[in-house]
Amino acid sequence: MDTDPARSRYFAARDAVSPIGDPDSVGVLRSGLSSSESLPMTSSDRRDPAMAAAVKRGVVAIARRGERFLAIRRGRAVAAPGRVCFPGGHVEPGEEDREAVVRECREELQAHVEAVACVWQSVTPWGTALSWWMVELDPAAELVPHPVEVEAIYWMTLEELLAEPMLLEGNREFLINGLQQGDAEGHFGL
Numbered sequence: 001m002d003t004d005p006a007r008s009r010y011f012a013a014r015d016a017v018s019p020i021g022d023p024d025s026v027g028v029l030r031s032g033l034s035s036s037e038s039l040p041m042t043s044s045d046r047r048d049p050a051m052a053a054a055v056k057r058g059v060v061a062i063a064r065r066g067e068r069f070l071a072i073r074r075g076r077a078v079a080a081p082g083r084v085c086f087p088g089g090h091v092e093p094g095e096e097d098r099e100a101v102v103r104e105c106r107e108e109l110q111a112h113v114e115a116v117a118c119v120w121q122s123v124t125p126w127g128t129a130l131s132w133w134m135v136e137l138d139p140a141a142e143l144v145p146h147p148v149e150v151e152a153i154y155w156m157t158l159e160e161l162l163a164e165p166m167l168l169e170g171n172r173e174f175l176i177n178g179l180q181q182g183d184a185e186g187h188f189g190l
Contacts, residue, residue: 072109075151080168086174088130097133102135119134
C-alpha cells in the first residue's frame with residue numbers, strides 16, 4: 001500500500017479520467033494533485049519499468065526572447081488542431097526528459113535548444129506526466145515549422161497568451177501557476 005498522499009492522489013486522478021481526454025484541458029490536472037505539488041515521480045521512478053509503463057510522459061519547451069514567449073499553432077492533422085501552445089511532445093522509451101525537449105524542438109521547429117532547467121510539472125487528466133522545461137534558443141535562430149505538426153510560430157507576451165482564446169488550458173495553467181513559481185535560480189519569476 002502506498003503511503004505517500006501525493007502519489008495516491010496522482011494515481012486516483014489518473015485512473016479516474018479518460019485516456020483520450022478533452023483537448024481543452026491538455027496539461028491541466030483537474031483533480032488529484034494541486035498545481036503547487038510536484039509530481040510524485042523521481043528520476044529513479046523513470047528507470048523503474050512498472051512506473052514507465054504506468055505513466056506516459058511528455059515535455060513542454062518554454063523559450064523567451066525578452067518579454068515574449070515562443071508559441072505555436074498546432075497543425076490540423078494532430079491532436080488539438082489549431083490550438084495555440086508551447087512546443088513539446090512525448091518522451092520516447094529510454095529517453096530522458098532533457099533529451100526529449102531538445103528533440104521535440106528540433107522536430108517541430110528545426111530549432112537547436114539547450115534544456116536549462118525543469119521549472120514545473122503537471123499531470124494531464126488522462127495521466128500524462130508533463131515536465132515543463134526552460135530552454136535557451138539562439139537569438140539568431142530561424143525557426144521553421146514542421147509542415148504537419150505546426151501551422152504557425154509566434155512570439156507572444158504573457159498578456160497576449162492569456163488573452164488567446166485558442167490557448168491550451170494546460171498552457172494557461174502554467175502561465176498562471178507555474179510561471180509564478182519559477183525555478184530555484186529565479187527563472188521565470190515575474
